[in-house]
Amino acid sequence: MKLPVKTTINGQAHSHEVEPRLLLVHYIRETVGLTGTHVGCDTSQCGACTILMNGQAVKACTLFAVQADGATITTIEGLATNGELHPIQQGFWEKHGLQCGFCTPGMILAAHQMLERYPNPSEEQIRHQLEGNLCRCTGYHNIVKAIQWAAEQMSAAKK
Amino acid sequence: MAATERVLGKAIKRREDPRFITGKGTYVDDVKLPGTTYAVFVRSPHAHARIQKIDTTAAAGHPGVVAVFTGADMTGVNSLPCGWLLPELKVPPHMPLASDAARCVGDPVAVVIGETQEAAQDAAEKVAVTWEVLPAVTATDQATAGGSPRIHEVAPANVAFKWQIGDAAAVDAAFQGATVVKKRIVNQRLVANAMEPRACLARFDEATGDLTLWVTSQNPHVHRLLMAAFVLGIPEHKVRVIAPDVGGAFGSKIFLYNEETICSWATRKIRRPVRWTSTRREAFQTDAHGRDHVTEAEMGFDAAGKIVGLRVKTIANLGAYLSTFAPAVPTYLYATLLNGVYEMPAIHAEVTGVFTNTTPVDAYRGAGRPEAAYLLERMIEAGASVLETDTAELRRKNFIPRFDNGYQTKVALNYDSGNYEAALDRLLAVMDYRKARADQEAARQQGRLVGIGFSTYIEACSIAPSKVVGSLGAQAGLYESGKVRVHPTGGVTVYTGSHSHGQGHETTFSQLVADELGIPMEQIEIVHGDTGAVPFGMGTYGSRSGSVGGTALLMSLRKIKEKGKKIAAHLLEASPDDLEYANGQFQVKGVPGKAVPFGQVALTAYVPHNYPEGLEPGLEETSFYDPSNFCFPFGAHACVVEVDRDTGHVKVLRYIAVDDVGNVMNPMIVDGMVHGGIAQGVGQALWEGAVYDGGQLVTGSMMDYAIPRSDMLPMYETDRTVTPTPVNPLGVKGAGETGTIASTPTVVNAVIDALAPLGIDHIETMPLSPERVWTAMQGAKR
Numbered sequence: 001m002k003l004p005v006k007t008t009i010n011g012q013a014h015s016h017e018v019e020p021r022l023l024l025v026h027y028i029r030e031t032v033g034l035t036g037t038h039v040g041c042d043t044s045q046c047g048a049c050t051i052l053m054n055g056q057a058v059k060a061c062t063l064f065a066v067q068a069d070g071a072t073i074t075t076i077e078g079l080a081t082n083g084e085l086h087p088i089q090q091g092f093w094e095k096h097g098l099q100c101g102f103c104t105p106g107m108i109l110a111a112h113q114m115l116e117r118y119p120n121p122s123e124e125q126i127r128h129q130l131e132g133n134l135c136r137c138t139g140y141h142n143i144v145k146a147i148q149w150a151a152e153q154m155s156a157a158k159k
Numbered sequence: 160m161a162a163t164e165r166v167l168g169k170a171i172k173r174r175e176d177p178r179f180i181t182g183k184g185t186y187v188d189d190v191k192l193p194g195t196t197y198a199v200f201v202r203s204p205h206a207h208a209r210i211q212k213i214d215t216t217a218a219a220g221h222p223g224v225v226a227v228f229t230g231a232d233m234t235g236v237n238s239l240p241c242g243w244l245l246p247e248l249k250v251p252p253h254m255p256l257a258s259d260a261a262r263c264v265g266d267p268v269a270v271v272i273g274e275t276q277e278a279a280q281d282a283a284e285k286v287a288v289t290w291e292v293l294p295a296v297t298a299t300d301q302a303t304a305g306g307s308p309r310i311h312e313v314a315p316a317n318v319a320f321k322w323q324i325g326d327a328a329a330v331d332a333a334f335q336g337a338t339v340v341k342k343r344i345v346n347q348r349l350v351a352n353a354m355e356p357r358a359c360l361a362r363f364d365e366a367t368g369d370l371t372l373w374v375t376s377q378n379p380h381v382h383r384l385l386m387a388a389f390v391l392g393i394p395e396h397k398v399r400v401i402a403p404d405v406g407g408a409f410g411s412k413i414f415l416y417n418e419e420t421i422c423s424w425a426t427r428k429i430r431r432p433v434r435w436t437s438t439r440r441e442a443f444q445t446d447a448h449g450r451d452h453v454t455e456a457e458m459g460f461d462a463a464g465k466i467v468g469l470r471v472k473t474i475a476n477l478g479a480y481l482s483t484f485a486p487a488v489p490t491y492l493y494a495t496l497l498n499g500v501y502e503m504p505a506i507h508a509e510v511t512g513v514f515t516n517t518t519p520v521d522a523y524r525g526a527g528r529p530e531a532a533y534l535l536e537r538m539i540e541a542g543a544s545v546l547e548t549d550t551a552e553l554r555r556k557n558f559i560p561r562f563d564n565g566y567q568t569k570v571a572l573n574y575d576s577g578n579y580e581a582a583l584d585r586l587l588a589v590m591d592y593r594k595a596r597a598d599q600e601a602a603r604q605q606g607r608l609v610g611i612g613f614s615t616y617i618e619a620c621s622i623a624p625s626k627v628v629g630s631l632g633a634q635a636g637l638y639e640s641g642k643v644r645v646h647p648t649g650g651v652t653v654y655t656g657s658h659s660h661g662q663g664h665e666t667t668f669s670q671l672v673a674d675e676l677g678i679p680m681e682q683i684e685i686v687h688g689d690t691g692a693v694p695f696g697m698g699t700y701g702s703r704s705g706s707v708g709g710t711a712l713l714m715s716l717r718k719i720k721e722k723g724k725k726i727a728a729h730l731l732e733a734s735p736d737d738l739e740y741a742n743g744q745f746q747v748k749g750v751p752g753k754a755v756p757f758g759q760v761a762l763t764a765y766v767p768h769n770y771p772e773g774l775e776p777g778l779e780e781t782s783f784y785d786p787s788n789f790c791f792p793f794g795a796h797a798c799v800v801e802v803d804r805d806t807g808h809v810k811v812l813r814y815i816a817v818d819d820v821g822n823v824m825n826p827m828i829v830d831g832m833v834h835g836g837i838a839q840g841v842g843q844a845l846w847e848g849a850v851y852d853g854g855q856l857v858t859g860s861m862m863d864y865a866i867p868r869s870d871m872l873p874m875y876e877t878d879r880t881v882t883p884t885p886v887n888p889l890g891v892k893g894a895g896e897t898g899t900i901a902s903t904p905t906v907v908n909a910v911i912d913a914l915a916p917l918g919i920d921h922i923e924t925m926p927l928s929p930e931r932v933w934t935a936m937q938g939a940k941r
Binding site: 033079098104105133134139 | 189354
């Protein structure tokens, strides 16, 4: 038995019939073909699959695709606008916030929601908010710096 | 023409980042081929069990199943090889699919291949294995005990090897009359946990008979050689191995594993692409684990506090089978480092490698060297405690004095260059040691448990001189290749045998080429990770890419310039000897106006109308560099911790690292690797540990195995001293593992220092989890 799913991902409408057990992350990667969203674990610990669903950062492995029916989703591929990097993407580049790059899409999207909640986060807030996203390469030091850099840019742009 | 600004040594932003921050990287699981089938493995749920029967009928009849295979189907396939053979090493067979018995949880016994992942997964549950469960042994120090089950016929008492180095009699003599400190030190088992799980995609092309394997590999050529030639019996030239973007590795992706071997075999059987992507649960069970030593160590000191000798007896757990380089890790990468940065008149180490019913153990970031550094740095702190002397000063007293070209240790290695006291001095200055101790004293007055810990470490990297490792048991050379292809219009493509899985080679190697040729980085492309494009290479591990891979590249660049000089000389009607290369052009020495730019030489090489007699057209050079020695980075780390009296929770308040990795190609990248290494080492000290109970890996998921999270770690303060190596022309030593090697003892020493007022001078086993620290505090004298 397959069920219908209609989503808008990165501004584009998608309509598919999927197995009810298909996870949202596999729907995005395999059915829609957006492979920037990664799978790093099977227990919702690592956050590599973090996306924005209806504006909230969620782990796409914790939802079935059918639960996203009607949702508006942003994946890492949809964050830059007209080829211009989002300040958080820019921050990760400027501050060397990534090495192997595997956790990076999830980190960036988790940071996206963090900066909506806390436009000028302290180091402690950044670390606490990023708890759900694992990185094995950077030791988090430069990820914190990258988010601080992005926060400054975004605050300056608002003024 | 203005002098080109030097780019080597600069903190240049990474060229690979734009694709990663926009989700456009290509990891193995992102490669999609039409007609792909999905492999799911049936694995042993038991630590040790004889296979009586495998019934695949129901699975084979499941809708959407393409094929089901067991070990019995894989005729003509050989054992997975061990690539490092010690004298009298017991090498048991390690078949891709076990058919006689399973020897650890996760041991694969069948593979189900389906049209979809779901079909294969459902069918795998229908494979019925009749097990005869056998007794199992998982504990390192129990493996050889009487009554422990024998795991392999070839290895009585589960001993894989007994090995020793150094001079036992000299240590016995040295300990006469000395103050001898004795400790039992357990270096616990770790799981690498690269964020990208292992994956492979194998495709057999019926038209050509070629096999292409995309695999998460640190060394695609090694994968091809071992898998094709040794296991499957396919000629290497019919196999192409591609390791595209790889999401971290830390050693765990060096080795040839069962899964890619089976998928490569199966694609030839079913004539369709076969994919496997590890789940994290499978990763915990099957990625080679690291460390797992139990050691009795004794260090002797004379009345003046000088070390007189070191005696070490280590049991190293190798797991259920010999992983690709397993025997090298607890021997030549461990015991040869026991001289440390100290003058040691006598050393003796004996190592027993044992089989257990656990996941195989092999190299994990640092590989042997962290175990050596941890042991030495714990022992010297234990010595300081007994001698009632300052830990930093006891180290200083025992340092090997500065040397620039060679120091012969008591355990085989010849260090390249070192200035250990300078690194410690720098560290003490950066941290303001006197103030740190005063602050600690003030905190103690308030009843707080604050501690300061050090490590002054050394490591051996830039692996390795082929002749040397060959004499020690390596079944391969450890050179590296670098090919430079100059295109007619002056662009340059570089093919390197090194593999980047986070190290940023596309940036650092471009910096090297740009610097050497004086051309913009935009004109340079770095190709790696594809046996179809790159000359034979050995890959990336042991912090070897810059020093070995970079030097191979430099050699090719110099050959390019030599040939270019001949072409330019012809065009300038000058002698090649009168030319020099500066700022991207060949010019008459000291006469920048009389010059031919690099681009014109490139074009002339491919359009050789006006060309030197007897010179081959084209501008492309390949070099293989085999280092004459290892390189030996060193440094001094310190940290300040506070232990919560009520809970045993440890908080790292400050972490300071002074590393000497020789010359630095890109300080931003080196700092980044130091940060990540420290995080992994702190993880070992405080939280991480693979735990077996009743044969089961109870830390088998990210819920149970404590990978450090962002709010568990501090910002790191990094600094450097620079002592170039004389071993290679770049003067670079290697920077990938220093953080991991140094940080574990630094943190443990700090915790022990914090607990010193309670009379605690040692905790045998890491991680120093709250429970373990709390228990130690409850049992303390004061």
